[in-house]
Amino acid sequence: MNIATVVIVSLGALGGLGLLMVGILVIANLKLSVKPNPLEEKIRDILPGANCGGCGYPGCEAFAAAVARGDAPPDACPVGGPSLAEQIGEIMGVEVGGGEPQVAFLMCQGGADIVAQSADYHGIRTCRAANLLGGGTKACAYGCMGFGDCCEVCPFDAIHMGPNGLPIVDREKCTGCGICVRECPKNVLKLIPVSKEVYLACNSLDKGKAVRDICKVGCHACSICVKMCPYEALEMINNLPVMDMEKCTDCGICYAKCPVKPSCYIDYAAPRPKAEIEPSKCDGNHACSEACKFKAIEGEKGSLHSIVPDKCVGCGECVKACPTGACTQPARTKVPVA
Numbered sequence: 333m334n335i336a337t338v339v340i341v342s343l344g345a346l347g348g349l350g351l352l353m354v355g356i357l358v359i360a361n362l363k364l365s366v367k368p369n370p371l372e373e374k375i376r377d378i379l380p381g382a383n384c385g386g387c388g389y390p391g392c393e394a395f396a397a398a399v400a401r402g403d404a405p406p407d408a409c410p411v412g413g414p415s416l417a418e419q420i421g422e423i424m425g426v427e428v429g430g431g432e433p434q435v436a437f438l439m440c441q442g443g444a445d446i447v448a449q450s451a452d453y454h455g456i457r458t459c460r461a462a463n464l465l466g467g468g469t470k471a472c473a474y475g476c477m478g479f480g481d482c483c484e485v486c487p488f489d490a491i492h493m494g495p496n497g498l499p500i501v502d503r504e505k506c507t508g509c510g511i512c513v514r515e516c517p518k519n520v521l522k523l524i525p526v527s528k529e530v531y532l533a534c535n536s537l538d539k540g541k542a543v544r545d546i547c548k549v550g551c552h553a554c555s556i557c558v559k560m561c562p563y564e565a566l567e568m569i570n571n572l573p574v575m576d577m578e579k580c581t582d583c584g585i586c587y588a589k590c591p592v593k594p595s596c597y598i599d600y601a602a603p604r605p606k607a608e609i610e611p612s613k614c615d616g617n618h619a620c621s622e623a624c625k626f627k628a629i630e631g632e633k634g635s636l637h638s639i640v641p642d643k644c645v646g647c648g649e650c651v652k653a654c655p656t657g658a659c660t661q662p663a664r665t666k667v668p669v670a
Contacts, residue, residue: 372400374423378416379409384487386410386509399424407431410508411488434508434523436482436491436501439535441549441596442475443496448546463517471546474536476520482512529582529601532573539571551596557586560625562649585625588645604646605662607639613658623653 376396383391387408389398398404399420406428407417413433421428448471453462459481462468468477478497490505491512499512503526513521520535532551536543539553553571565579566586573586584604587597607628609620618633628644631637637658650659 369397369400371423372396375399375420378412378419378423380411380416382411382487382507382509384411384507384509384511386507386511410434410510413507432525432527435503435506435526436508436510436512436521437524437528437531437533437598438476438499438501438520439522439531439533440474440476440498440518440520441533441594441598442470442472442547443494443498444478445496446548447472447475447550459515460517468518472536472543472550474518474520474538475547476516477518481515481517482521485511485515487511525577528577530580530584530587530597530599532575532586532596533598534572534596537570537572549592549594549596552592554591556589556591557597560585560589562623562625583647583649584645585647585649588647589625601664604648605664606641606644606646607648607650607659607661609637609639610658610660611636613656615656615658617655619653619655620650620659623649625649 373396376393379392379396381392385391387395387404387410389395389404395404395409399406399408406420406424406426407414409416409420410433414428414431417428449469450471451466451469453465453469455461455465457479459468459477459479462477462479467473470477476498478493478499480493480499482499483491483493487509488505488507490502490507491499492502494500499521508523508526510523513519513523518535524531534549534551536547536550538550543550543552551572553568555568555573557573558566558568562583562585563579563581565576565581566573567576568574582601584599584601587595587599587602590596609629614636616631616634616636618631618637620637621629621631625647626643626645628640629637629650630640646661646664648661651661653659
């Protein structure tokens with residue numbers, strides 16, 4: 333057998349083997365291939381494609397697959413919000429309640445001009461790097477470090493560093509994905525309902541003099557806000573007043589009663605319009621005066637009452653307590669907060 337014949341036979345054998353392998357792969361593909369879930373495809377097509385991981389999965393495709401399998405709830409995508417959740421619910425044939433959208437909130441007001449510095453830092457300019465070296469440069473061990481890691485990881489350009497060295501959350505852009513919350517080594521970012529108007533902006537677990545010595549607006553754990561809350565929505569835990577979202581009505585009394593000035597609380601509704609009393613409806617019931625925590629209502633029981641403008645903070649408790657509707661409060665215009 334000459335060389336040419338050997339080559340031809342070898343090529344034929346290899347070609348035949350190749351065709352055999354192709355045939356085997358085709359048959360295996362037909363027998364073993366998993367047909368794509370039509371629900372997964374429909375869900376994937378309506379997802380925002382941000383791949384932010386806020387749902388708890390690596391990306392939109394993984395989330396779509398998990399929902400289609402029944403492993404993830406339809407409302408887990410923070411970017412799409414309630415409207416997307418409803419669409420996914422329709423595809424899956426389930427009813428979706430649709431929770432309120434959330435936004436990131438900074439539990440710290442300790443900017444460069446507010447908190448004392450404990451050291452100079454010349455290392456890598458990230459919060460995580462600085463936190464590994466003694467916990468950072470600020471005297472408060474619980475506050476924002478101010479290097480902007482949260483800004484860097486936000487996929488929606490919703491966080492920017494302010495002039496005081498603290499991140500500012502754009503509530504219009506924030507989707508509540510939670511990436512910044514997970515990135516922060518100090519846990520000073522928290523997700524709260526977008527409609528929330530009053531919240532404590534302090535993360536320190538110290539109290540009294542230990543706080544006053546290093547921060548001008550830190551919570552002293554004095555418990556005044558806890559005692560003054562008419563709804564028992566605050567409870568002092570580990571030297572911080574913890575808010576029960578279900579009980580809180582955003583009246584703003586905690587903000588106004590806080591002895592630290594400016595307040596340890598943030599009130600997105602401030603300044604609130606002051607209450608008014610319509611004389612023709614006031615019968616002197618006195619319920620409004622008893623409900624007022626600021627002694628801003630004058631008048632003896634059974635006589636016409638009046639509002640003391642300088643004392644009224646616009647909490648609206650008198651309006652809720654008044655049985656005749658004499659106490660009113662002008663509608664307020666919400667100011668967009670970046």
